[in-house]
Amino acid sequence: MKALEVNNLHKTYRNGFQALSGVSLEVKQGDFYALLGPNGAGKSTIIGIICSLINKTSGQVRVYGVDLDQNPADARMHIGLVPQEFNFNIFEPVGEILLNQAGYYGIPRKIARQRAETYLKKLELWDRRYDMAKELSGGMKRRLMIARALVHEPRLLILDEPTAGVDIEIRYSMWNFMRELNASGTTIILTTHYLEEAESLCNNIAIIDKGVTIEQTDMRSLLNRLNLETFVLYLDHEIEQLPDCGDYHVRLLDKSTMEVDKHKDHDLNGLYSRLSRCNIKVVSMRNKSNRLEQLFLSMLNNNSKD
Amino acid sequence: MIISIALRELRSMFLSPLAWTVLAVIQLILAWSFFTQIDFFFNIQSQLATLPNAPGVTDLVVMPTFEVASIILLMVTPLLTMRLISEERRNGSIALLLSSPISMTEIVLGKFTGIVLFMLIFITMISLMPLSLLMGTELDLGKLAAGMFALMLLLSAFSAAGLYLSSLTSNPVVAAISSFGLLLLLWIINSNTGDASNTLDQLSLLGHFAPMLRGLIDTADIAYFILFIATFLLLTIRQLDSQRLQG
Numbered sequence: 001m002k003a004l005e006v007n008n009l010h011k012t013y014r015n016g017f018q019a020l021s022g023v024s025l026e027v028k029q030g031d032f033y034a035l036l037g038p039n040g041a042g043k044s045t046i047i048g049i050i051c052s053l054i055n056k057t058s059g060q061v062r063v064y065g066v067d068l069d070q071n072p073a074d075a076r077m078h079i080g081l082v083p084q085e086f087n088f089n090i091f092e093p094v095g096e097i098l099l100n101q102a103g104y105y106g107i108p109r110k111i112a113r114q115r116a117e118t119y120l121k122k123l124e125l126w127d128r129r130y131d132m133a134k135e136l137s138g139g140m141k142r143r144l145m146i147a148r149a150l151v152h153e154p155r156l157l158i159l160d161e162p163t164a165g166v167d168i169e170i171r172y173s174m175w176n177f178m179r180e181l182n183a184s185g186t187t188i189i190l191t192t193h194y195l196e197e198a199e200s201l202c203n204n205i206a207i208i209d210k211g212v213t214i215e216q217t218d219m220r221s222l223l224n225r226l227n228l229e230t231f232v233l234y235l236d237h238e239i240e241q242l243p244d245c246g247d248y249h250v251r252l253l254d255k256s257t258m259e260v261d262k263h264k265d266h267d268l269n270g271l272y273s274r275l276s277r278c279n280i281k282v283v284s285m286r287n288k289s290n291r292l293e294q295l296f297l298s299m300l301n302n303n304s305k306d
Numbered sequence: 307m308i309i310s311i312a313l314r315e316l317r318s319m320f321l322s323p324l325a326w327t328v329l330a331v332i333q334l335i336l337a338w339s340f341f342t343q344i345d346f347f348f349n350i351q352s353q354l355a356t357l358p359n360a361p362g363v364t365d366l367v368v369m370p371t372f373e374v375a376s377i378i379l380l381m382v383t384p385l386l387t388m389r390l391i392s393e394e395r396r397n398g399s400i401a402l403l404l405s406s407p408i409s410m411t412e413i414v415l416g417k418f419t420g421i422v423l424f425m426l427i428f429i430t431m432i433s434l435m436p437l438s439l440l441m442g443t444e445l446d447l448g449k450l451a452a453g454m455f456a457l458m459l460l461l462s463a464f465s466a467a468g469l470y471l472s473s474l475t476s477n478p479v480v481a482a483i484s485s486f487g488l489l490l491l492l493w494i495i496n497s498n499t500g501d502a503s504n505t506l507d508q509l510s511l512l513g514h515f516a517p518m519l520r521g522l523i524d525t526a527d528i529a530y531f532i533l534f535i536a537t538f539l540l541l542t543i544r545q546l547d548s549q550r551l552q553g
Binding site for chain 1: 310322397402404406408
């Protein structure tokens with residue numbers, strides 16, 4: 001069964017602006033799915049329609065086989081939404097925010113308390129359960145939004161830029177939590193502007209631009225399309241001249257840092273052999289830019305030309 | 307679901323300092339008014355004793371207190387209703403309600419029930435003052451009950467109108483001022499007519515509230531309040547639905 005099916009979705013706002021022009025998506029059960037696109041591409045409109053915040057102009061949305069038009073309440077039961085903006089009553093205690101949210105889904109108070117405890121503990125907010133939301137730090141508020149979205153145990157969790165403005169340590173702990181959640185069977189749709197986040201977490205991806213889907217595929221085959229990758233190599237000692245590297249296109253950034261362009265048909269072993277022969281050791285290396293970022297930008301450029 | 311929303315509304319009201327302040331200030335003003343009425347009653351008690359069918363303590367102390375309460379609450383209810391939807395929209399939490407399996411009708415009824423429960427606390431606190439007189443005198447409990455019932459219907463009507471105006475804007479202050487303006491207009495709309503059959507008199511909140519406060523329960527007055535409340539609740543549901551349509 002598909003977790004989410006979006007067919008030929010159109011949305012034209014009252015002022016005539018066409019936000020979506022026939023978007024179709026398919027998210028498999030248990031998937032970790034990235035929904036990417038530049039600002040104004042239509043991602044928020046898609047999420048708004050899926051979550052019943054916005055009415056569509058035409059098209060069909062099915063959540064775990066339940067048609068959003070025919071049975072909206074059942075469809076919404078499956079969805080948990082973590083919006084981009086903090087949206088809770090800042091005077092409400094953390095625990096109460098979760099209990100109230102559970103109440104909207106008809107969850108009895110006793111069960112809601114147990115779940116609130118579980119998720120607040122998992123997201124390291126249990127000690128702050130009696131504090132007002134306004135007393136939490138930015139990272140804690142983000143985690144509170146996730147805990148709140150999970151309290152009715154949705155099968156499909158939609159995360160709209162969940163790590164925006166979060167420091168690196170919390171971001172990594174949130175990534176781990178999201179991975180665990182996905183591993184336990186929750187389907188996750190993630191929108192983010194951090195493409196390394198999408199690359200690291202997601203299995204499948206859709207790229208939206210100007211209200212249409214310009215790509216929908218699995219992450220691995222998308223990344224395989226990258227013909228050329230650039231690596232930065234850090235050397236163990238300074239060199240004055242570039243060694244002979246054969247087919248590899250290398251540049252010296254400074255005396256101990258090299259940049260190499262690698263075609264997808266080549267590997268790096270040949271380069272390492274050549275460097276070793278010249279008595280040059282590579283102590284570390286990194287991708288010059290994020291691979292998904294390169295592909296994303298080239299796709300958007302192609303779409304603009306079209 | 308309606309109860310869940312209502313209880314959440316009630317709890318969240320007490321989380322902000324506004325509700326506590328409003329309760330305290332109103333109670334203080336009404337207590338002062340109540341003691342003034344008692345003082346007035348003591349002053350004219352000897353004259354009343356000479357009159358046949360003289361008005362009792364219920365007419366001279368309790369009903370004026372309820373009258374004062376109704377006027378104060380006309381000014382204060384918009385402060386309580388202003389945040390019901392407009393604040394939810396402003397801080398984005400309306401998205402939680404709209405994306406949950408609750409229908410728009412349940413959302414509106416839940417919020418309305420929440421504010422009515424708060425008003426019920428108000429009325430209970432206000433009524434405790436007249437009820438305390440039972441320790442020293444007799445009250446016309448029928449009239450007292452009619453007064454409480456009238457106040458309940460009036461405050462429910464205020465709340466329904468305030469809820470609707472709160473759904474029109476994301477600015478709570480605008481919602482409060484427009485609610486106050488509407489309620490004041492409907493309160494004084496018949497001030498220059500003096501003819502009970504006049505259309506403006508039929509529209510007037512005061513025109514339907516005053517007889518009930520005097521103990522005259524007329525089904526026409528009850529129907530007026532029920533229709534008033536239902537109209538504004540339906541308008542609120544339609545308003546929220548149309549906003550979702552606009553996206």
